[in-house]
Amino acid sequence: MRKFIYRILFLICLGIFGFSAYQLFEIYNVKNSVNKEVKELESTIKKEDESYEVDWASLQEKNPDIIAWIIIPDTDISFPIVQGSDNSYYLNHTYLKEDNRMGSIFLSMDNQRDFSDVNSIIYGHSVDTGGMFTSLKEYKDLEYYQEHNYLYLLTPSQNYKCDVICFSQVEDGCDYYNIHFNMDDMMNTYLQTATHYTNVENVESVITLSTCDLDYGAHSTKRFVLVASLKAYDGKIVVN
Template sequence: MKKWIYRIVLLAAICVFSFSAFQLYKIYKESKMIDQENEKLQEIAKIEDNANKTLTIDWTALKQSAPDVVGWVYVPGLDSVSFPIVQGSDNTYYLNHTTLGETNIRGSIFLDAGAAPDFSDENNVVYGHSVEGGGMFTSMDRFEDASFFETHPVFYVLTPSQNYKCDVLAFSKTTEGTSFYTKYDLTQTTEHANEMISQATYSRNIPVEGKHFITLSTCDLDYGFDSINRLVLVGVMEPTTEPIQMEE
């Protein structure tokens, strides 16, 4: 009897180990696919690997490979957050498809399907997953640290028609459906900013009247993958013609 119990326990342990190993391999494989695709997209986008590491985009070449691309986001200080932004006909497809259309649970960085593709809305919401093992928008949780928030006041969004320096207005641990996801009229941006600041974990005093906002949104892993809890980073969009230099 003891031998049978030992065998059953051993078999159960082997099954658990095998399942865990498979899950780890699956995570690794999906992460590797994203990394390889992003390297390919970085090459297409022509990030200049020179002393200044200037970010420039060949939009014609990029759109030939990924027709749904509408922009590019780069957040200094966050591991590898330099991604194309795509926009689908709904907000579900790019939850589990890469920029090049491959099935992958890590998905893509994508602009809300109902937003103007040229980022001309008052509030332009961009979504990305937080995932096990890092990648995508996972490292956005660094903004939970007050000193990190203070020392990283800008991020950048590039589009085919205009590049933007985005001055960080606010960071928040929030939930779906809050003011961070609301679109106001451009005559009400001050009111909207005040509402977001009142709900923010950290914020800055930045002129916002008549400005456009961009809100980066991701899951708050403190509450698990299936919760409505979110991390959001709000930037005030300022057109720029200055070279965008990437960190080492």
């Protein structure tokens, strides 16, 4: 009887080990697939003296839905931005339209693809393994927020260097997600509600980066948002 029990326990442990190994393989495979795609797409970017220049014709030949590239210097965020016909497809499809639960970084379907709205909302997953917009959670730390105070948005018609206005922990669907608003009123909302806030002058339009707050679970309505001013920039895109 004792030997029988030991054998049952051994089989249970073996099953748990096998399932865990399979899960780890799946996690690696999902993340590795996205990383390979991004590396492939990065081949369309010319880098000279740390300056970026995007070959948009080559990039959009691979996928016409690619409309921009976002870079936050000194972080792992350097990704294409896509826009689909809805806000669901790119939640679980890569930049080259492969099934993948990490999805893509995408602009809201309700926004103009040239970022001409007062507020352009850019979504990306947070995942336990890292990648996509997961590292936005680091902005909870004030020192990190102060050290990573701008980002680049590259588009076919214009590049932008965007000063960070605020970082907030919010509910999905709050005022931060309005596409059209009075900027003076919204700047006051940022001031009153943000976890961290920076007084940026002469703001005419913004981009809002949005991701899940995993502390509440992947299916909660809690969100991290990083808001930055959208300012045209014709200088070098230096990321280091």
